[in-house]
Amino acid sequence: MLKIHKTIKNTEAVFELDGRLDTTTAPELELELRQSLDGVENLILDLEKLEYISSAGLRVLLLAVKLLHNKGTMKVVHANDLVMEVFEVTGFSDILTIE
Amino acid sequence: MKELKLEAAVAHLDKVLAFIDEELGAAGCPMKTQMQIDVVVEEVFVNVASYAYAPGTGDAAVAVELSNAPAGVTITVSDSGRPYNPLARQDPDITLPIEQREIGGLGVLMTKKLMDEVAYEYRDSQNILTLKKSW
Numbered sequence: 001m002l003k004i005h006k007t008i009k010n011t012e013a014v015f016e017l018d019g020r021l022d023t024t025t026a027p028e029l030e031l032e033l034r035q036s037l038d039g040v041e042n043l044i045l046d047l048e049k050l051e052y053i054s055s056a057g058l059r060v061l062l063l064a065v066k067l068l069h070n071k072g073t074m075k076v077v078h079a080n081d082l083v084m085e086v087f088e089v090t091g092f093s094d095i096l097t098i099e
Numbered sequence: 100m101k102e103l104k105l106e107a108a109v110a111h112l113d114k115v116l117a118f119i120d121e122e123l124g125a126a127g128c129p130m131k132t133q134m135q136i137d138v139v140v141e142e143v144f145v146n147v148a149s150y151a152y153a154p155g156t157g158d159a160a161v162a163v164e165l166s167n168a169p170a171g172v173t174i175t176v177s178d179s180g181r182p183y184n185p186l187a188r189q190d191p192d193i194t195l196p197i198e199q200r201e202i203g204g205l206g207v208l209m210t211k212k213l214m215d216e217v218a219y220e221y222r223d224s225q226n227i228l229t230l231k232k233s234w
Contacts (some may be wrong), residue, residue: 023112023145052134054141055209059202069198082134089212090205091193 001025003049004032011041011072018049021057030060033067041072048078053086061096075099100164107148107159107178115144115161122163123172132234135213136172142206143176143185143228151180151226171215171233177225184219185228186211 002025003018013036021029037043043064065074075097079087087093103118105111116137123133140161147159157180164173190211191204211217216231 022141023109052137054138055202055206056141056145058205062197062200062202065197082131082138085135085213086138086209089209094194095197095200 002028004029006032006036008036008040011039012044013037013040013042014044014046016046016049020052021050021060022052022054023056026054026056026060029057030063033060033064037064037067037072040068043068043072043074045074045076046078047076047080047083050080050083053083055090058086058090058092061092065096073097100162102160102162104158104160107144107151107157107180109145109148111148112141112144115140118161119163119174122165126165126172127170128172129234132232136174136230136232139210139213139230140174140176142210143230146185146206147176147178147180147226150183151178169233171231174230174232175227176230177227179225182221183226184221186217186219 001019002021005016005018007014019025068074077099079098087096087098101122103115105114119136119140120133123136144159144161151157157178159176159178162175185207188204188207190208191201214230214232218229220227
């Protein structure tokens, strides 16, 4: 289960993710991102309520960065311990902007 | 030891994780460790479901064996599909700039890093991947 709460204001988009970002739910986020990122310059992913992320979820985060490339930046905020560890063991902590 | 045998299909991932979580929860596994194990079991099961029997289908078995001293778990995932050792795959380069990053192989990398021990064997026409984690 993943709930996606999306707020877009001018060129800034905030996606709050609530639940699990896994093989089953990652396609939902991918679809939302593909439909929403036109004209977005700042994308903020708020992971405060994200309990779980697998490599299927990482794939979508990488896609988001690529979709924004040269047009905008992405920032990840409020990741929990497990999500941070997944970022660290995969080297994503070096390529994502995490706050 | 408890075992769940089912068709290796991505649609059954939730059943596999529910089975693992129930066993680990009953054993007092800390939530973070449980999530780490879920991440790994998801990778392994989705790989089997995607490739072991493609383009056909077949079964997979997930077995959970708990231990007390030290507290931990041994999980085996087996299938009768084509022989394939996922651990033989070269680790992806995680130092590349973002534009050159590819996602393939990250699951195996996470499997190795999040578990204490990972082993593969091909025995009796089965791929058997063994995962060990203590807490």
